Amino acid sequence: MGNVLNKHRVLIVDDQTSNIRVLGETLKGLYDIQFARSGKEALEMVEENQPDLILLDIMMPGIDGYEVCRRLKEMGNALDIPIIFITAKDDACDETRGFQLGAVDYITKPFNPDIVKARVKTHVELKRHRDHLNDIVKERTSQLIHSDRLATLGTISAAVAHEIKNPLFFISANAELLHQYVTTGNARKSLEKITKIMDGTRRIGRLIDYLKGYSHNKEGEKLIYRVSDVVSDSLDLMGYRLKQSRSVIKCQPISPDLMIRCDLQKMSQVLVNLMGNALDALGDSEGVVDIVVEREEPSVLIRVRDNGPGIEQEQAECIFEPFITSKSKEHGTGLGLFIARHLVEEHGGRISITKNDRAGAEFTVQLPEEKK
Numbered sequence: 001m002g003n004v005l006n007k008h009r010v011l012i013v014d015d016q017t018s019n020i021r022v023l024g025e026t027l028k029g030l031y032d033i034q035f036a037r038s039g040k041e042a043l044e045m046v047e048e049n050q051p052d053l054i055l056l057d058i059m060m061p062g063i064d065g066y067e068v069c070r071r072l073k074e075m076g077n078a079l080d081i082p083i084i085f086i087t088a089k090d091d092a093c094d095e096t097r098g099f100q101l102g103a104v105d106y107i108t109k110p111f112n113p114d115i116v117k118a119r120v121k122t123h124v125e126l127k128r129h130r131d132h133l134n135d136i137v138k139e140r141t142s143q144l145i146h147s148d149r150l151a152t153l154g155t156i157s158a159a160v161a162h163e164i165k166n167p168l169f170f171i172s173a174n175a176e177l178l179h180q181y182v183t184t185g186n187a188r189k190s191l192e193k194i195t196k197i198m199d200g201t202r203r204i205g206r207l208i209d210y211l212k213g214y215s216h217n218k219e220g221e222k223l224i225y226r227v228s229d230v231v232s233d234s235l236d237l238m239g240y241r242l243k244q245s246r247s248v249i250k251c252q253p254i255s256p257d258l259m260i261r262c263d264l265q266k267m268s269q270v271l272v273n274l275m276g277n278a279l280d281a282l283g284d285s286e287g288v289v290d291i292v293v294e295r296e297e298p299s300v301l302i303r304v305r306d307n308g309p310g311i312e313q314e315q316a317e318c319i320f321e322p323f324i325t326s327k328s329k330e331h332g333t334g335l336g337l338f339i340a341r342h343l344v345e346e347h348g349g350r351i352s353i354t355k356n357d358r359a360g361a362e363f364t365v366q367l368p369e370e371k372k
């Protein structure tokens with residue numbers, strides 16, 4: 001255990017050298033110890049390099065311990081560092097205030113070195129376990145997303161193969177004509193055919209890009225897009241499904257000045273799943289899926305609404321959990337909405353069911369609006 005503990009860094013913040021010395025002596029050899037003699041110095045040190053635990057004195061000139069704690073909790077990446085207040089104050093009110101600010105423990109001076117050691121050890125280990133759990137959750141989530149992409153890849157590849165056949169046919173027909181026009185010396189017609197061939201190859205290229213995007217587990221770049229472009233990209237992807245369905249998707253006009261910052265592929269994946277779910281719910285009926293985009297400062301709302309049968313209340317409550325599905329194995333993994341929620345949250349947004357009754361369901365994706 002000693003080796004593992006040695007790797008953990010403890011930051012002692014106190015304005016009095018004598019206190020630093022006593023605490024340092026107590027923890028010597030057990031941790032990698034750093035010192036700060038003021039709140040300001042402590043904040044700078046944490047910003048640069050995060051310790052695994054902070055022992056924080058309350059009464060200090062300048063920025064006091066409470067304020068250091070408050071500011072640390074505001075610094076996103078320092079949020080998880082356990083803070084133990086260590087102080088001569090022994091008033092219950094001060095203790096309460098310390099806990100309210102997010103401290104994990106409170107030790108009063110004069111302290112018993114064995115108690116300090118025990119409490120520091122407890123909180124360092126708790127943090128280690130928490131970090132470990134977080135790592136596992138992160139890893140599993142990314143594995144799930146990857147496997148969902150592969151599953152999606154399987155289902156869309158049949159559709160894509162079909163989609164590639166059309167432009168391929170179009171290209172070869174135009175190439176034959178081009179051959180004729182070149183031999184007869186008709187330059188204008190030849191150019192026309194060349195343009196068509198280029199259109200066809202671009203379309204195939206685009207389809208292949210989608211496949212590549214789905215099969216890689218890579219972090220895509222987040223760029224600024226018009227919401228209308230994101231929606232129309234996902235509608236393009238729905239083309240094949242729509243041909244096979246008796247339902248229609250209607251998109252209300254979207255204001256061209258509405259922008260979001262997103263990874264286009266991921267956001268399309270979210271919308272495609274919502275539209276696909278709506279079409280599934282509509283089954284063989286001649287239903288309607290409405291796409292409505294609204295501004296609700298400071299957010300953009302993208303609503304996908306259908307006039308299907310709605311969702312059972314019991315199912316609706318856990319619908320964003322993984323593997324919740326009413327579809328057969330070939331038709332649904334039950335990961336769609338789970339992944340969708342993950343992707344939306346990765347974009348700083350939220351996804352929720354905003355209407356649900358026998359007249360249909362509505363899902364709303366809320367994303368931060370990107371101002372010009």
Ligand SMILES: Nc1ncnc2c1ncn2[C@@H]1O[C@H](COP(=O)(O)OP(=O)(O)OP(=O)(O)O)[C@@H](O)[C@H]1O
Nearest residue numbers: 277278281310325326327332333334335336337361
């Ligand atoms: N618009 C909707 N109307 C009715 N039920 C819905 C609607 N959207 C989702 N559901 C229900 O929620 C379940 C979970 O949806 P989710 O997208 O997570 O998985 P799935 O569609 O079953 O599988 P996959 O997305 O992998 O194809 C669906 O099986 C369906 O029962």
Ligand SMILES: [Mg+2]
Nearest residue numbers: 273277336337
């Ligand atoms: Mg789905």
